[in-house]
Amino acid sequence: MPLFKPEKKQIAQNAGKWDVVISEDMCKACGFCLQICPVDVFAWRRTANRLGWFPMYVAHEANCIGCMLCYQICPDFCINVAPKAEAEPAVAS
């Protein structure tokens, strides 16, 4: 079984509950996060960062299922994934 599976799944279950943050200024564009993510969250930027690489950015955060594979595989400490803070309950007026 390959490590990088080209096909992305459409997983709605558990999605939309995660904040995914990439430090684009540190990304060296290895492409690991894009390839390992089982759903479609990442995409390439078209502008270079200060290191001269065209970094990854979070294109579809709502797809994230919080599997942390991207966090584990990034060799440059760029990625943070955390549960979204619960929405503030609306204050009754």
Next chain:
Amino acid sequence: MNKLAQKYLRPSQIPTKACHGCGIGMIENWLLQAIDELGLKQEDVVFGTGIGCVGRQTFATWGGDNFGATHGRALAVATGLKIAQPDKKYLVVVGDGDAAAIGTSHLIHAARRNLGVTVVCEDNMGYESTGGQFSPTTPAGYVTNSSPYGMVEPSFDPCDVVKAAGATFVAETTATQWHQTIKIVKKALQNDGFSFVHVRFPCNENFGAYALGTRDTLKNLEWIWEHTQGRTADGKPTDFTWETGIKHDASNSRPEFSKILRDLVRKAGGTPASAALDRVEGVVVDD
């Protein structure tokens, strides 16, 4: 920057000095997770490195105490530090050339003495910082900068050597086995004795380019994964397979080296040197 890098590393040293797609940073990230899961703080761990890509990348990234030693000599420095400050955890992160070529004798004797350090040998299967020459862990037959007709020597397994020498914890993993690596490093750090963790990782710039004919980051990491699984992505058996996991676990089964020395000095009657050693432990002895 990820949370643990913010907690434990020096921001000025990040992004890493490694090439893109190099496995050194991944393994360092997993070391941070092991340290964090054990509840260790910056001041509890001394991070030591040697020379080479692994040394250059990891040197001075650790926010707490750290040292960079000359090539192959990180364990000599760690021995002195462990004797002087026995209560810290020592994490010595070195390349395969550092651990298994120029530093082999230091490695063997640290294992024999059961020195209380954890050695993480990050193995890219060559001397990559000096241009991709072969090292003792280059698989036989593989082309490198200095073996254009294929590596003629059989390769050498540092795990077997340290185990035979007396290491109390020995394990092997690869840069595609994050959960296993974190679990193993945690066990290694809990052994009050000599622990050796061998981790293979991809080098795109040299090993990848010469031996595998590609600088494609994805192909190089996939190659590591295939040799861990014993199967290529299309299901064929690989030319060889790395057996990973814990290879020997006799954690805390025999006394640690610096402890033996301190006990001996006390038995010999307490010289000023032993008093100094006792002070380090918080017990002040009149001399």
